[in-house]
Amino acid sequence: MICYSTKYKAGIGGKAExxxxxxxxGLQVPDFLVIPYENFENSIAESNAEGKGPEGISGKLSQYKLPAEDWEQLKNILQQWDFPQKPVVVRSSVLDEDGSKNAFPGVMDSFLNIGSYEALETAIANCAASAWSPRAMAYRKQHHLNPVAHPAVIVQQQIDPDSSGVLFTTFPNFPQEMAIHAVPGFAEGLMNGTAEGDEFYFLKKSTKLHRQIISTKTSALQRSGNLGLKPVKITKEKQEIPCMDVAVLEELFQAAQAAENISGYPLDIEFAVKEKELFILQARPITQEIPEVVVYDNSNIQESYCGVTTPLTFSFASRAYETVYRQTMQVLGLSSQEIAKHDKVLSNLLGLVKGRIYYNINNWYRGLQLLPSFKQNKADMELMMGLQEPVDFIGDVEKPLREKIRLLPGLVKNYYRLWRKFSKLHILVPEFQQKFQKHYSGFYKELSPVLEPSEFLQKKKALDENLLNSWSIPIINDFNVMMLNGSVIRNLKKAGINEPEEFLGRYLSGDQEIESTQPTIAMIELAEQAAKVETIKKVILALHPDLHQSIEKDHFKFFLKVKNFIHHYGDRTVGELKLETTTMRVDPQIFYKYLRNFLGRENPAKINLQQISEEAKAELDKALTGKSFFFKRKLRKKLKKLQMAIRYRERIRLERTRLFGMYRSIYRAYGSYLVENSFLEKVEDVFYLAEEELLHTKFNGELKRNITDRQAEYESYRKQEVPSRVTIPSPPVEEEKRVEDPFVLQGQGCYPGQISGEVVVIKDPGDNLDVNNKIICALRTDPGWAALLPTSKGVLIEKGSALSHSVILLRELGIPTIINIPNLCNRLISGEKVTMDGGTGEILKENVDKEAL
Structure with a gap:
């Protein structure tokens, strides 16, 4: 029996399929025929009946002769191929070969350059016999496969290639790539590891050849009549030249990409090129495990955790995110079993890269898969997170129709639950705040400056149970903001607003109920009061080390107002979510540093609340001219809902800041106990221990040495620059050399205004914070910058979102602002003078003739 034109017969084997x-x-495959398993079945059965083992069966098969009828059929086909003038190849096609888990790489024998009928008959027999060889049997045993091999054999036209090789449609080392390895002539040396070939790597997403390694090729395997293959020397001028043209490489990439897309899994493909014509010789699934590509991005989270943080902050933040999102799943009605399936996702929502906190984007996307409309929510989340480049490694989980019907009732319930929560936020948010205030109001009255282990555990447990474990409402509202923001952006585009994000920022300006402006308003009022009393103003401007004590002694009424401010807003500081940050509550001297900035201005900052917003509303009215009544009503209604959701978010974020402040206080109090008992050198050392270490570590002398080593490690991180996105594994891509104008920087304008001034670069909360009448230059900002921003002339932010808390505040303050300025903090240094345009996003270094550039 010969299988030639008929496909998918039961016994043709994996490779033939x-x-x-x-x-x-539609790929060009050299013509082939298959001798199916049925031809060898009797020989195997007879050997088994005679009690012969694998060695005997292999010997029996090596003597196999095709029946006369099959031999005549084979000859007729071979004559069409111009055999024996043109040689053929004999390959194995065992029934379970080239499967999804077991490829049998190089286990069975192949025979090249067959140029006679006698040699062909021998090759067919030996190829079938190799399925029962000791090597093949060992492979089967090792992989727990059926010990009975079912061989089939392929006879295929041989291509005498100019070059040939193998490719992995997905490269296991770097799954973003397709890897192509090739040599001149036949690729047998490449397959068995005796020859070094050229390597070509395509980025699958961009479809571009982005790197290559060209070897020195001194010889190539070529056909030598019927004598097999022999090495032929390559002339010196061709030894360093790539063995494949770019055009053929691109054709090969497209063909292989199509094969992977249709098959649904990565493929190992062998190919040959003859006179620039591409032939695909065989393809099998890649059985090696393909690692997941994990993307870490800090575009948004660095707003909250700027720069290098400590192990305690990272461990606490990771636990907080896990706890809160687990609650959210419960609110959405997911069963405990379903939530348990996502334990690994929930415990790894964050990552730590050289001391910086990043989002694990893969796991955030997996969380979105639990919600309806994955693609839409994914786009909305990317917008809110400020991701400049989408991530496509995690997609929607497409389910069969029957599964969709089965899940429909639960999906409808989730929709309803989510909608009900959104519709009740006007009740739920005040209730949440009321509950929070109940615990917050008495916390510091009862807190001892030194906490023994039992007291520390008690305080921590109380915060966990009463507040952290009841934090689902903020997340529900964040989802509401995310979805509303995305919907509004899409509708603004339909209305003809070309830059909807920038427009939305202006439209939402002037909201007097935004909570993030309240600390600034309160500090301005204190500054105005201090300015009226010359002795208070003088002592604050002098900023003596014992300033707080002096104010208490000499100006007690003003001291009480300061104390009240610190009680309400003392945790709102630059880097406020980093537990190691020294806040106003920890050191009141910081409050006076901020206040001094206000006193140093001749005209204290006044908040601009209306003008920009009114202009944006007029712009929207114009854009909506001619639109349908229903479209107008829908858009305006969603804008109103978004504004309210953002108000809720800003209110709740202050409570989050206070919650972190309470945890900070109990950790510091426990640190004081550890210092008193000589386990730590100083209180701040506690931040270099993770939560689990604090709870379970046996404190001894070795602990101090470990902390010292860890502090040195994190100090080294502060000296290293890290990208906003880290991909693991990441292929070694040669970056394009960008020619930067040394005098001009460009970002995204957020609030209009042209100003000139001195720059002060702030990368860390410990940097110089004297920003009075200067242009702040920051890596990122968070709500804790509220006390610094009002006294500045302008703000430049390397990474930011138009809807971030600090940018919202800057619009309220009417301060020219530019965000997303590449490499900003490395291109400017404190003391430099620049001119910035908050409308166009352009920054020009001083003493440069702009017209001459």
Whole structure:
């Protein structure tokens, strides 16, 4: 029996099936025929009946002769191929070969350059016999496969290639790539590891050849009549030249990409090139595990955790995120079993890269898969997170129709639950705040400056149970903001607003109920009061080390107002979510540093609340001219809902800041106990221990040494620059050399205004914070910058979102602002003078003739 034109017969084996599938894709496969397993079945059965083991069966098969009828059929086909003038190849196609888990790489024998009928008959027999060889049997045992091999054999036209090789449609080392390795002539040396070939790597997403390694090729395997293959020397001028043209490489990439897309899994493909014509010789699934590509991005989270943080902050933040999102799943009605399936996702929402906190984007996307409309929510989340480049490694989980019908009732319930929560936020948010205030109001009255282990555990447990474990409402509102923001952006585009994000920022300006402006308003009022009393103003401007004590002694009424401010807003500081940050509550001297900035201005900052917003509303009215009544009503209604959701978010974020402040206080109090008992050198050392270490570590002398080593490690991180996105594994891509104008920087304008001034670069809360009448230059900002921003002339932010808390505040303050300025903090240094345009996003270094550039 010979299988030639008929495909997918039961006994043709995995490799032959693969060749037929390649043909179906329209790829050029050298003509082939298959001698199915049925031809060898009797020989195997007879050997088994005689009690022969694998060695005996292999010997029996090596003597196999095709029946006369099959031999005549084979000869007729070979004559069409111009055999024996043109040679053929004999390959194995065992029934379970080239499967999704077991490829049998190089286990069975192949025979090249067959140029006679006698040699062909011998090769067919030996190829079938190799399925029962000791090597093949060992492979089967090792992989727990059926010990009975079912061989089939392929006879295929041989291509005498100019070059040939192998490719992995997905490269296991770097799954973003397709890897192509090739040599001049036949690729047998490449397959068995005796030859070094050229390597070509395409980025699958961009479809571009982005790196290559060209070897020195001194010889190539070529056909030598019927004598097999022999090495032929390559002339010196061709030894360093790539063995494949770019055009052929691109054709090969497209063909392989199509094969992977249709098959649904990565493929190992062998190919040959003859006179620039591409032939696909065989394809099998890649059985090696392909690692997940994990993307870490800090575009948004660095607003909250700027720069290098400490192990305690990271461990606490990770636990907080896990706790809160687990609650959210419960609110959405997911069963405990379903939530348990996502334990690994929930415990790894964050990552730590060289001391910086990043979002694990893969796991955030997996969380979105639990909600309806994955693609839409994914786009909305990317917008809110400030991701400049989407991540496509995690997609929607497409389910069969029957599964969709089965899940429909639960999905409808989730929709309803989510909608009900959104519709009740006007009740739920005040209730949440009321509950929070109940615990917050008495916390510091009862807190001892030194907490023994039992007291520390008690305080921590109380915060966990009473507040952290009841934090689902903020997350529900964040989802509401995310979805509303995305919907509004899409509708603004339909209305003809070309830059909807920038427009939305202006439209939402002037909201007097935004909570993030309240600390600034309160500090301005204190500054105005201090300015009226010359002795208070003088002592604050002098900023003596014992300033707080002096104010208490000499100006007690003013001291009480300061104390009240610190009680309400003492945790709102630059880097406020980093537990190691020294806040106003920890050191009141910081409050006076901020206040001094206000006193140093001749005209204290006044908040601009209306003008920009009114202009944006007029712009929207104009854009909506001619639109339908229903479209107008829908858009305006969603804008109103978004504004309210953002108000809720800003209110709740202050409570989050206070919650972190309470945890900070109990950790510091426990640190004081550890210092008193000589376990730590100083209180701040406690931040270099993770939560689990604080709870379970046996404190001894070795602990101090470990902390010292860890502090040195994190100090080294502060000297290293890290990108906003880290991909693991990441292929070694050669970056394009960008020619930067040394005098001009460009970002995204957020609030209009042209100003000139001195720059003060702030990368860390410990940097110089004297920003009075200067242009702040920051890596990122968070709500804790509220006390610094009002006294500045302008603000430049390397990474930011138009809807971030600090940018919202800057619009309220009417301060020219530019965000997303590449490499900003490395291109400017404190003391430099620049001119910035908050409308166009352009920054020009001083003493430069702009017209001459």
């Amino acid at each position: 693969g060749l037929y599938k390649l043909r179906e894709l």
